[in-house]
Amino acid sequence: MSTAGIHAGWAASDCHRSLTPPIYSSSAYAQPDHAALRALFERRADGFAYSRSGNPTTAVLEERITSLEGGIGAIAVASGQAATTIALCALAAPGGHVVASSRLYGGTTELLDDTLADLGVTTTVVDPWDLDAWEAAFTEDTRAAIVESIANPGAQLLDLDVLTDIAHRRDVPVIVDSTLASPALYRPGEHGADVVVHSATKYLCGHGTTIAGLIVDTGRFDPRRCPQRWERLTTPNRRFGVTFADEYASGASGLLAYARAKYVTDLGATLPATSAQQILVGIETLDLRLRKISADAVELAGRLAAAPEVARVHHPSIPGRPDAHLAARDFPRGTSGVFSIDLHGGEAAAAAFCDALELWALAVNLGDARSLVCHPASTTHCHLTSAQREACGVGTGTVRLSVGLEDLEDLWADLSRGLAAARDALPEAAAIGA
Numbered sequence: 001m002s003t004a005g006i007h008a009g010w011a012a013s014d015c016h017r018s019l020t021p022p023i024y025s026s027s028a029y030a031q032p033d034h035a036a037l038r039a040l041f042e043r044r045a046d047g048f049a050y051s052r053s054g055n056p057t058t059a060v061l062e063e064r065i066t067s068l069e070g071g072i073g074a075i076a077v078a079s080g081q082a083a084t085t086i087a088l089c090a091l092a093a094p095g096g097h098v099v100a101s102s103r104l105y106g107g108t109t110e111l112l113d114d115t116l117a118d119l120g121v122t123t124t125v126v127d128p129w130d131l132d133a134w135e136a137a138f139t140e141d142t143r144a145a146i147v148e149s150i151a152n153p154g155a156q157l158l159d160l161d162v163l164t165d166i167a168h169r170r171d172v173p174v175i176v177d178s179t180l181a182s183p184a185l186y187r188p189g190e191h192g193a194d195v196v197v198h199s200a201t202k203y204l205c206g207h208g209t210t211i212a213g214l215i216v217d218t219g220r221f222d223p224r225r226c227p228q229r230w231e232r233l234t235t236p237n238r239r240f241g242v243t244f245a246d247e248y249a250s251g252a253s254g255l256l257a258y259a260r261a262k263y264v265t266d267l268g269a270t271l272p273a274t275s276a277q278q279i280l281v282g283i284e285t286l287d288l289r290l291r292k293i294s295a296d297a298v299e300l301a302g303r304l305a306a307a308p309e310v311a312r313v314h315h316p317s318i319p320g321r322p323d324a325h326l327a328a329r330d331f332p333r334g335t336s337g338v339f340s341i342d343l344h345g346g347e348a349a350a351a352a353f354c355d356a357l358e359l360w361a362l363a364v365n366l367g368d369a370r371s372l373v374c375h376p377a378s379t380t381h382c383h384l385t386s387a388q389r390e391a392c393g394v395g396t397g398t399v400r401l402s403v404g405l406e407d408l409e410d411l412w413a414d415l416s417r418g419l420a421a422a423r424d425a426l427p428e429a430a431a432i433g434a
C-alpha cells in the first residue's frame with residue numbers, strides 16, 4: 001500500500017524527471033493537426049483536449065487510486081459530493097430505484113431525498129445490519145445500492161461480503177463510500193463492491209487543504225450481463241456515437257467512460273490540477289497517518305467510555321458493539337480516527353464540551369492532521385428528520401470526533417477540559433456521579 005501510494009501512476013521519466021507529478025495548469029492542449037483534434041472528439045484516440053474532461057495531473061491521481069483500490073479505472077471530480085452524485089446518476093438516473101443504507105453521511109441522504117428525487121430516482125432506506133430488510137428492499141427497478149464501509153459519524157461497520165452477495169444475485173451494483181476507511185484500512189472491491197467513491201477531501205488529502213472526490217470502478221460490474229437494464233451503456237449512444245460497454249472488451253470501464261463523457265462533462269464538476277497534486281502528496285503518507293490515527297482513536301474512545309459525562313461511545317472497539325467481529329476480520333489495521341460520543345445533557349452539554357476545547361477545532365471536516373469535533377445534529381445532519389438522525393445514531397448530545405496527528409496526551413488533556421465543561425452544563429451533574 002505505501003509503495004503504490006507513493007509511486008503508482010508516475011515515474012520520473014519525462015518532464016525534467018520531476019519526482020513529484022507536476023501541476024499541468026493548462027485549460028486546453030494544442031494538437032498537431034485538425035485530424036488529431038477530431039479523433040479526440042470522436043473518441044478514436046486517447047489524449048487530452050480540454051481540462052474539463054481530463055488533465056495529465058488529474059490522470060496520475062486517477063491511476064494512483066485505481067492501483068490502491070485494485071480497480072480497473074477511476075475518475076477524479078470536484079468533491080466527494082460530486083463523486084457520489086455522478087456515480088448514482090450514471091447508474092440510476094433518471095427514474096431508477098436505489099437501496100441506501102440508513103447510515104450515510106447527511107449530504108448523501110439529502111442528495112437522495114431531494115435532488116435525485118427531483119430527477120425521478122426513488123430510494124428505499126435500510127438498516128444494513130438488517131439483512132432481511134436489505135434483501136426485501138430490492139425491486140425490478142433497483143439500479144444501485146449505496147453504503148459506507150465505515151459510517152459517518154457512528155463508525156459502524158457492515159458485512160459488505162453478505163450485502164453485495166444479495167445485491168449481485170439481483171444484478172444490482174453496490175456503491176461503497178469508503179471515505180472514512182480509505183484504501184489504507186479497507187479495499188471494498190475485495191468484499192464485493194462494484195464502485196468505490198471517496199471524499200478525497202478527508203484522509204486521502206490528510207491536511208485539510210483541498211476539496212476533491214474520486215470514483216473507482218472495481219471491475220466487477222458488467223452491464224453486458226443485463227443489456228436491457230443498462231441500455232444507456234449497452235446500445236450506441238446517440239450523442240457520442242459509441243457504445244460505452246465496448247470499453248470492457250479492452251479491460252477499461254464502460255461505466256466510467258459514460259460517467260466522464262456525460263456527467264463530468266455536462267455537470268462540469270472537474271477537479272483542478274492543483275487540487276489533484278495536493279491529494280497525490282497527501283496519499284504519500286496515508287498509510288502512516290491512518291495507523292497512528294486509528295490506534296489513538298481506540299485509546300481515546302476507551303478513555304471516553306469510562307467518563308461519567310459520556311452516555312455512549314460509538315466506536316467498534318467498545319465492548320458490546322455488534323460489529324466487533326467485523327473490525328477483527330476486515331479491519332486489522334484499524335477503523336480510522338472518526339467516531340462519536342453521546343454526552344449526557346443533550347445539545348447544551350455538547351455545546352459546552354465543544355466550546356471548552358482549545359486544541360480540538362470545532363469544524364465540520366474530518367481526516368485532517370488537526371483533531372476536529374463537530375455536533376452533527378446542528379451541522380452535517382441538520383436537514384434530516386429526527387427519525388433519519390436516529391437511524392444513523394445522531395442524537396442531540398452526539399459529538400463527532402476526528403482524531404488528528406497531535407500527541408495523544410495533549411488530545412486527552414483537551415478532551416478532559418471539554419468533559420468538565422459538559423459536566424458543569426448539566427443541572428443534574430450529581431445524578432451521573434460527577
Ligand SMILES: Cc1ncc(COP(=O)(O)O)c(C=O)c1O
Pocket residue numbers: 079080081082084105107148152177179180198199200201211212213
Ligand atoms: C462519508 C462522506 N462522504 C462524502 C462526503 C462529501 O465529500 P465532500 O465534502 O468532499 O464533497 C463527506 C463529507 O463530509 C463524507 O463525510
